[in-house]
Amino acid sequence: MIIKLLPMTVDKTLSVPVYLQIANEIIFQIQRGNVRSGSQLPGSRELAEQLQVHRKTVRTAYDELVAQSWIETKPRKGVFVVPNLPEVKPRSILANQPRSAYPKRTFFEVPEDKAPPSRFTAPVRPPIRTFNDGFPDTRLAPTNLLIREYRRFANFQFTQKFLSYGPAQGSENLRFELARFLNETRGLRVTTDNILITKGSQMALYLVAQLLIVPGNTVVVGDPGFFGANDVFEQAGAQLHCVPVDARGLDLNAVEAVCRRKKIRLLYVVPHHHHPTTVTLSPERRMQLLELSVKYGFAILEDDYDYDFQYASSPVLPLASADQSGNVIYAGSFCKTIAPAIRVGFMVAPENLIEQATRLRRLIDRQGESLLEEAMAHLLKNGDITRHLRKANKIYHERRDILCRLLRENLADEIRFEVPDGGMSVWATYSGNLTSKTVSERADPLGLRVDSGENYFHQKIQSQHVRLGFASMNADELEQAVFLLAKAVKSLH
């Protein structure tokens, strides 16, 4: 008896040829158990009529199924599903759903505690203005320079050598230019062997955490601190030990007190502009921190993500530039220099750590984007990055001053802050009984997005602090944003 196929349709507008659509549909019906092993399929004429296609199309579909070993033709008998297929019982899990339903959930168990969910939710409707966490203005991003570099890849010979698999450690050219750049701007006497090119500084944090932390190890972080780093350490199994942060940065007496009580594996520090408070670690604490790391044998992960943005004086050199012992791992990024979506960062460390980090990176994603890395190398080499930084610095400096002036003029009684030396945000504190959460909630319907302050402290306390990113708004936009903030704040009084 010839089996009846379930109804099927073909769609001539698809890029998949019609014969293949027919063949695939029959395979699905076999796999779902609608068509049993050994049963006879309709003749090509019959099926062609049913589907309103040419008979030759059905024959080609059947040829395809023969080639794939799903069916066989018996001379003078017809076309049959091969006999040796495992029987799919009609009640089997494989058969009891319509084909269109892709499974909603995995049948196997997926743990839900391997990584925390995102801390942020997208706004319901796009706000008029946003005080972000301190992001650069993407309108200033030198996209034109990047496109110019990509045009160079039209040179076929030149581009060939960057198209196959490349070094997991990152582009040789980029590491060379970066070593020079880091030496000149940050006093890091490094060679290409001390550098691993990463996807943003985020990957540097991840690699360090995975390599150095054994579950249960103690990692010291500032509180308030950068949740993005804390999440990475905790995911690797670290016990976080939080120390206070004051106007001169991490409280090192608190750090030493921890060291005396237990073994510390790693200390995370943003010496330049501590996230979120924007304070700079003072010179004497820098030296003290290096001494402590030698005395107690812990690694220092120095996250210097916005070193390049300085308004007060020249930047204090990184800890890594003074490290003679090999205790400092230095992480940085071009995500703030060019744009957040341009994911080029770097990790600087003694060779033995770079070697192990490169091994792990190879397992994670094999290598970075070679073309992008070459483009960045060229932009560094011909001074484009330096020129762009100088220009952006001037603009952000002005914007910082504008925001600080506007806050003083409009919210003198409601918000306290210190003018930050650099970076892209002002760390502010609401007065009285205003909380970050209530201000944020009040600002939202006015069209202003301002942080609700839940992620600054490790214990998710109700805080009165807020980080006001100013870099991505021009003068008019800052004025509008502060106007809306003032409106929200004053409506709470």
Place this chain on the structure above:
Amino acid sequence: MIIKLLPMTVDKTLSVPVYLQIANEIIFQIQRGNVRSGSQLPGSRELAEQLQVHRKTVRTAYDELVAQSWIETKPRKGVFVVPNLPEVKPRSILANQPRSAYPKRTFFEVPEDKAPPSRFTAPVRPPIRTFNDGFPDTRLAPTNLLIREYRRFANFQFTQKFLSYGPAQGSENLRFELARFLNETRGLRVTTDNILITKGSQMALYLVAQLLIVPGNTVVVGDPGFFGANDVFEQAGAQLHCVPVDARGLDLNAVEAVCRRKKIRLLYVVPHHHHPTTVTLSPERRMQLLELSVKYGFAILEDDYDYDFQYASSPVLPLASADQSGNVIYAGSFCKTIAPAIRVGFMVAPENLIEQATRLRRLIDRQGESLLEEAMAHLLKNGDITRHLRKANKIYHERRDILCRLLRENLADEIRFEVPDGGMSVWATYSGNLTSKTVSERADPLGLRVDSGENYFHQKIQSQHVRLGFASMNADELEQAVFLLAKAVKSLH
């Protein structure tokens, strides 16, 4: 008493201003203990003469040091290092190395067993020809199309929305186009929620391993198999259980035998062209594998990295297209379609797994390259990828035939092989007592790089097998490569 600074030099050709070089050098001398806390620095005139710079430059340097809190000026007395710096003892680790030496090794301990070293070493000198592992010909890469897409980013308004932080799950547009592409070409009825954009399929393997494997879990792999996947599973703590691979793919009786004895967490399979042997998993084994995964509750990781390259008939649809239970995780990539250095891959799975994988991905590197992902979305949308695949398929088909003919003509007695249905390499076996290693060693001085066969089997045995990648050589190059291979092989007889 005025302290004597160690000799220093300035370099006017650097991009760092001279005053800053002076300031930085003094900071280094303080940090190294050469200049003690509280000591008096030379006057600006004296230091200017010594360094042969303008006196104003030294004054600016001192202003900088005051601003950074390293020194202070006492009226009518001079310039002094601030008194409160921690004392650096001359024998301290911080002091006993010249500044130019960046630390050779970390002071803290770095484990060396977190990830294996690379399996491959670069050749001493560039070979004339290479039988690689099965890489595409980068000379065919549609770089011009990619550059065309990057030119579109010159449209300022258009590009803005892709320059800030984007979704960790990957570009919405790319997931949309990819869902359509996967539906049309592979019969996967997925939506954008079932897709995570990764950096190559490598990152999909890493994410799955990290999410699903608890140290000690059993993962089933084929032997011979793909070392790149085995390394990732072992790094996550898996116990590998190897099952044989025959002409129809993974031996599923062996798989079921394991299932009966112990709990399997994950099975890794390349059903399309098994790496390294290029065999296709037969239809009945596909169905059997899905049934086994339901019966024993393990996850299937289907690596379909070269689905798009087919010469015999149309490709057998992926396991994922027949999975009704939610047991199949599907991984693919455009690294073979465009070029290995273009790192865009994808992971397809039920939503609950995609959600957890996205969380972990956010910790690793936050997100992919938005511009590249948008470019890929557009190339998929306007059919450029499909057109390129059709063209490349035709060329690689020819090259496969050329290699097989050349091997038959020149090495009929020395090499056995089956013509592969698709993919980019021929799996071959040397006859007699030839080993892959001896042939490789003999070929090397002739200018031919051919794999030494140590990575195909999980136990690094001396093998007689070799994977001969043909896709990246044209007819002349293949002829030359086989000529050199024949020369190497025959010299061993």
